[in-house]
Amino acid sequence: MFIVNYIKDVFNALKSLAIGLRRTLFYFTHHKEIITEQYPDNRATLHLADRFKGEVVMPHDENNEHRCTGCTACELACPNGTIKVVTKFDMTPEGKKKKAIDKLVYHLELCTMCNLCITACPSDAIKMAQTFEHSVYDRSQLTKVLNKEGSKIMEGVE
Amino acid sequence: MWSFSNIADIIHEWLNKTFNATLATLFEMVIAGVCVIGLFAVLGLILVIMERKVAAWIQIRLGPNRVGPKGMMQSMADTLKLLVKEAMTPDGADKFLFNLAPYIAMMVAMLLMAPIAFASNFMMWNLNIGVLYVSAISSVSVISILMAGWASNNKYSLLGAMRSGAQIVSYELSAGLAILSIVVLSGTLNLNEIVLSQADGWWIFKGHIPVIISFIIFIIAVTAETNRAPFDLAEAESELTAGFHTEYSGMKFALFFLAEYVNVFIVCAIGATLFLGGWMPFHIGHWEGFNHIMDFIPSSLWFFGKTFFLIFLIMWFRWTFPRLRIDQLLNLEWKYLLPIGMFNLLLVTAIAILGWYF
Amino acid sequence: MVEELGTNTEGDLIINVGPQHPATHGVLHLVITLNGETIKKVEPHLGYIHRSIEKMCESLTYRQYIYVTSRMDYLSSHINNHACALIVEKGMQIEVPPRAQVIRVLMDELTRIASHELWWGSMAMDLGAFTPFFHAFREREAINEIMEETCGARLTMNYMVPGGVLDDLHPDFQRKVKEFISLYKRKISEYDEIVTGNIIFQNRMKGVGVISAADAISFGCSGPALRGSGVSCDIRKIYPYEIYDKIEFDEVLETAGDSFARYMVRIREMNQSIRIIEQLIDNIPEGDFQAKTKAVLKLPKGEFYQRVETARGEFGIFIVSEGGTNPYRIKFRSPGFSNLSALDHMARGSKIGDLVAMMGTLDLVIPDIDR
Numbered sequence A: 001m002f003i004v005n006y007i008k009d010v011f012n013a014l015k016s017l018a019i020g021l022r023r024t025l026f027y028f029t030h031h032k033e034i035i036t037e038q039y040p041d042n043r044a045t046l047h048l049a050d051r052f053k054g055e056v057v058m059p060h061d062e063n064n065e066h067r068c069t070g071c072t073a074c075e076l077a078c079p080n081g082t083i084k085v086v087t088k089f090d091m092t093p094e095g096k097k098k099k100a101i102d103k104l105v106y107h108l109e110l111c112t113m114c115n116l117c118i119t120a121c122p123s124d125a126i127k128m129a130q131t132f133e134h135s136v137y138d139r140s141q142l143t144k145v146l147n148k149e150g151s152k153i154m155e156g157v158e
Numbered sequence B: 001m002w003s004f005s006n007i008a009d010i011i012h013e014w015l016n017k018t019f020n021a022t023l024a025t026l027f028e029m030v031i032a033g034v035c036v037i038g039l040f041a042v043l044g045l046i047l048v049i050m051e052r053k054v055a056a057w058i059q060i061r062l063g064p065n066r067v068g069p070k071g072m073m074q075s076m077a078d079t080l081k082l083l084v085k086e087a088m089t090p091d092g093a094d095k096f097l098f099n100l101a102p103y104i105a106m107m108v109a110m111l112l113m114a115p116i117a118f119a120s121n122f123m124m125w126n127l128n129i130g131v132l133y134v135s136a137i138s139s140v141s142v143i144s145i146l147m148a149g150w151a152s153n154n155k156y157s158l159l160g161a162m163r164s165g166a167q168i169v170s171y172e173l174s175a176g177l178a179i180l181s182i183v184v185l186s187g188t189l190n191l192n193e194i195v196l197s198q199a200d201g202w203w204i205f206k207g208h209i210p211v212i213i214s215f216i217i218f219i220i221a222v223t224a225e226t227n228r229a230p231f232d233l234a235e236a237e238s239e240l241t242a243g244f245h246t247e248y249s250g251m252k253f254a255l256f257f258l259a260e261y262v263n264v265f266i267v268c269a270i271g272a273t274l275f276l277g278g279w280m281p282f283h284i285g286h287w288e289g290f291n292h293i294m295d296f297i298p299s300s301l302w303f304f305g306k307t308f309f310l311i312f313l314i315m316w317f318r319w320t321f322p323r324l325r326i327d328q329l330l331n332l333e334w335k336y337l338l339p340i341g342m343f344n345l346l347l348v349t350a351i352a353i354l355g356w357y358f
Numbered sequence C: 001m002v003e004e005l006g007t008n009t010e011g012d013l014i015i016n017v018g019p020q021h022p023a024t025h026g027v028l029h030l031v032i033t034l035n036g037e038t039i040k041k042v043e044p045h046l047g048y049i050h051r052s053i054e055k056m057c058e059s060l061t062y063r064q065y066i067y068v069t070s071r072m073d074y075l076s077s078h079i080n081n082h083a084c085a086l087i088v089e090k091g092m093q094i095e096v097p098p099r100a101q102v103i104r105v106l107m108d109e110l111t112r113i114a115s116h117e118l119w120w121g122s123m124a125m126d127l128g129a130f131t132p133f134f135h136a137f138r139e140r141e142a143i144n145e146i147m148e149e150t151c152g153a154r155l156t157m158n159y160m161v162p163g164g165v166l167d168d169l170h171p172d173f174q175r176k177v178k179e180f181i182s183l184y185k186r187k188i189s190e191y192d193e194i195v196t197g198n199i200i201f202q203n204r205m206k207g208v209g210v211i212s213a214a215d216a217i218s219f220g221c222s223g224p225a226l227r228g229s230g231v232s233c234d235i236r237k238i239y240p241y242e243i244y245d246k247i248e249f250d251e252v253l254e255t256a257g258d259s260f261a262r263y264m265v266r267i268r269e270m271n272q273s274i275r276i277i278e279q280l281i282d283n284i285p286e287g288d289f290q291a292k293t294k295a296v297l298k299l300p301k302g303e304f305y306q307r308v309e310t311a312r313g314e315f316g317i318f319i320v321s322e323g324g325t326n327p328y329r330i331k332f333r334s335p336g337f338s339n340l341s342a343l344d345h346m347a348r349g350s351k352i353g354d355l356v357a358m359m360g361t362l363d364l365v366i367p368d369i370d371r
Helices: A002-029 A039-045 A073-077 A116-120 B004-018 B021-058 B076-084 B094-110 B130-138 B143-150 B156-185 B192-198 B210-223 B250-273 B289-294 B299-318 B326-354 C052-056 C068-071 C074-092 C098-126 C130-151 C173-196 C200-203 C213-219 C260-281 C335-341 C343-347 C352-362 C366-370
Strands: A055-057 A083-091 A099-108 A127-129 A142-145 B117-119 C013-017 C029-035 C038-045 C304-310 C314-321 C327-331
Touching: A002 B299, A002 C173, A002 C200, A039 C098, A073 A116, A127 C327, A142 C029, B004 B021, B004 B117, B004 C173, B021 B076, B021 B094, B021 B250, B021 B299, B021 C098, B076 B250, B094 B130, B094 B143, B094 B250, B117 B192, B130 B156, B130 B192, B130 B250, B143 B156, B143 B250, B143 C098, B156 B210, B156 B250, B156 C013, B192 B250, B192 C074, B210 B250, B210 B299, B210 B326, B326 C200, C029 C352, C038 C343, C038 C352, C052 C068, C052 C173, C068 C074, C074 C098, C074 C304, C074 C314, C098 C130, C098 C260, C098 C352, C130 C173, C173 C200, C173 C260, C200 C260, C200 C352, C260 C352, C335 C343, C335 C352, C335 C366, C343 C352
Parallel strands: none
Antiparallel strands: A055 A127, A083 A099, A099 A142, C013 C029, C029 C038, C304 C314, C314 C327
């Protein structure tokens, strides 16, 4: 009986190995199963999900106007101190003083893309952009000012 | 017809006409040496790219595809990188042995090249004890691994080297027994004559099941002897980082790497010679017409085709199986391969004496 | 005690596995005492990736502290976030809409499968088989894409918020999940072919790293590490949260207590997760995905504890609140830390190769251990 079991063991072992070999041979011969994406080459066709959280941006319209009132809700919501809102006072045509943003400083290097600032914003002034190629040569380049030069707040946004 | 043996004859005649016999022999030695080193370099490049492609396709990847056409120059680029890298020697290492070890690994691989018949009538040394020579020299390779592991002054290296020692010494046995079964059948130790004895069919077909069993044992044993996965315990990346060559870098590491691949080539060449007829074309018994057609394919192609098939087999194993544990490795040898191999050798001997092979 | 050559007074070899070592999958540092190849002692040294997350959380509000827990056990970040959201809801008695509950459970189970896929691949790699790693990533990638579409991120989603989920499901979600299920069902048999059925693999796993049920409990193991020893400990069954008490699924138990049992628990758990997803995917109720909550969340004064079942075991959050917007003290009970403590007990007397296999089956995620 010992000999029979011994031979059975050897046979079963070889069989289990052969099953594994058959599966890898299948993949070796079926190149259609290859899943590699050749990233820098497929940039043109690369599809990113429209909710992908890449970086915080502030959309501007064609008149260089944004929707940010400078309420600092995003700054308060941020867990890492990524956003710093610098405000100034503008003069309205009626001669009143009005609070507006001077700069919205965004530190990409601190950002964890948690989306809390976007949900906190009452006027939908900021949103997540679908970019992911963030490498730069110098860390200082990661500190960004989100509002464009000379931009002002859109009419009707309070 | 142009063949390797013709070229060799022409060079031999020309040298003997131009110089006296001693000088001619010296020149031939130099030519052979240069050829071996050239073959080494080419084999290293081809086998590395082949391994990477096989691995990639099995792992549903593309593999190297940037350097050169379809990535075929990738191994050239790698070699260049290794050449310009600093070859460091660790502080506490035994400097002499540490630097000597990779060269011994290379030398063993080079020596093994001598008795192999690459094509009909084309071998460096028509040695009448070729089989014995191969099995004797291949056991020397363990010395380089032990040397590297001990001299590195690294505990991982030492463990890897000790594992490798136990492994190679044990697996020599069953590889030897598997080789013996062919020696018994063909009645000669000369590798060229073993090839010639397969003119009416390769041993794996002529010798019934016992030869197939010894072929399987041979493949398993040489996989272990060349430290290839699933028997790569000496390197065991996830356990011992890189085993015996943890401390090696640059060209010294490359020599170990190259020696591993050349060793794989050599053991596969020997396997092809013994079991698959070496350079002998595919012949079936007395089908003269069929055999004649097969003879049109050059013998060197047959040899390299069979060898590369066996190399693919070993690579295929590597990328499919998990690694064995050290005690299981020794169990496999002493409880399974060796008894089966011995019993099998008896069977083969009986077949040879009774003349039951085709 | 440790001499220059790295041997102790008894002549045993002392080896540092890590902090940089291919088998530890991170910066875990194990000091192992060896007699030849046999392990006499394993001593984990922690703290290489300690980021004082618990202290950080004390200065964050109850909305903000969720994202930090994604960085602990990054492979089951959804489930960690889930626990954070649950404890706030428990403290403030927020009613979570049914749609949000279903979405949360779906996401949890997808995360669990993704985590187990990665574990399967990396464990096979520990044992020297490289190919399964890439095959596992094929299935994991499908889940990551689902996550990316709905949550906007692939690994650290931060999708759970107190009172529901951050955003509604993507319109493609159901179709993609069904595609994933069919892909999974086609490919899961290959796992058996390449790894589970392989004789070398079985010999490496069976009978090594055995831990009895009593020992496993006393070391505080949880999750598959404990269920492999035959102890019923699935938080989803014994302390059901969300809608787990209304879903049909089996708690996976194996009795052998060895590495292979822990392996089989995880493999079978993936099938159970698929079962849960199949039940829910066509029955997502309509409605809000988020409850209306106050702008500023304040937990009442008191102590709160919430546990969930992550891919690795029981994850617990303990909060002491003074009634303010930040927790006064927060403590995370991470499954990896307790599971790691059993490693020494399991590994004594086995070989180095087995140690790697055991670490694989414990499925250690180092940031989860150190926090």
